[in-house]
Amino acid sequence: MKISYIEDFEAWQKEFTFSYPVKVRFSETDLFGHLNNTVPFVYFEQARIEYLKSLGFMQDWVNPSNETIPVVANLQCDFLKQVFFDEDINVFVKANSVGNSSVDIHYLGLNRTGVPVFVGRGTMVQISKTTGKGVAWTDLEKEQLRPTEQLQK
Numbered sequence: 001m002k003i004s005y006i007e008d009f010e011a012w013q014k015e016f017t018f019s020y021p022v023k024v025r026f027s028e029t030d031l032f033g034h035l036n037n038t039v040p041f042v043y044f045e046q047a048r049i050e051y052l053k054s055l056g057f058m059q060d061w062v063n064p065s066n067e068t069i070p071v072v073a074n075l076q077c078d079f080l081k082q083v084f085f086d087e088d089i090n091v092f093v094k095a096n097s098v099g100n101s102s103v104d105i106h107y108l109g110l111n112r113t114g115v116p117v118f119v120g121r122g123t124m125v126q127i128s129k130t131t132g133k134g135v136a137w138t139d140l141e142k143e144q145l146r147p148t149e150q151l152q153k
Helices: 009-014 039-055 139-145
Strands: 018-023 068-079 088-098 102-111 116-128
Touching: 018 039, 039 068, 039 088, 039 102, 039 116, 088 139
Parallel strands: none
Antiparallel strands: 018 088, 068 116, 088 102, 102 116
């Protein structure tokens, strides 16, 4: 399997430590019983929010007095295997790289037998609510987001 943002799939897969379980609902399937192609983006959002909450980010962003908010700048999904109603999918999330005010987040969906069904990536930017411009991560935030393999180098 060749995905442009994944150099070595097995090594890439081993870097995930956070996951969020979802069950495919009937309303998320099409006439053929397949998962609708827009739904993994909703799963990405659910998993991303839970991941960011686990790092302590969402609590600040949802505070009305906080100056910064997260904005998704781009998002993509590559479909690897068909998914059907009532399947259990474990959606994994990780920060792949951290920029000045952005973070490249990667996603991996595995079915209950551990087979990859979709993968994805997207850039999220922390912006100012008043100016709409990017706001740099603090050193602590960068440390919280930094991928595990970068911490070990």
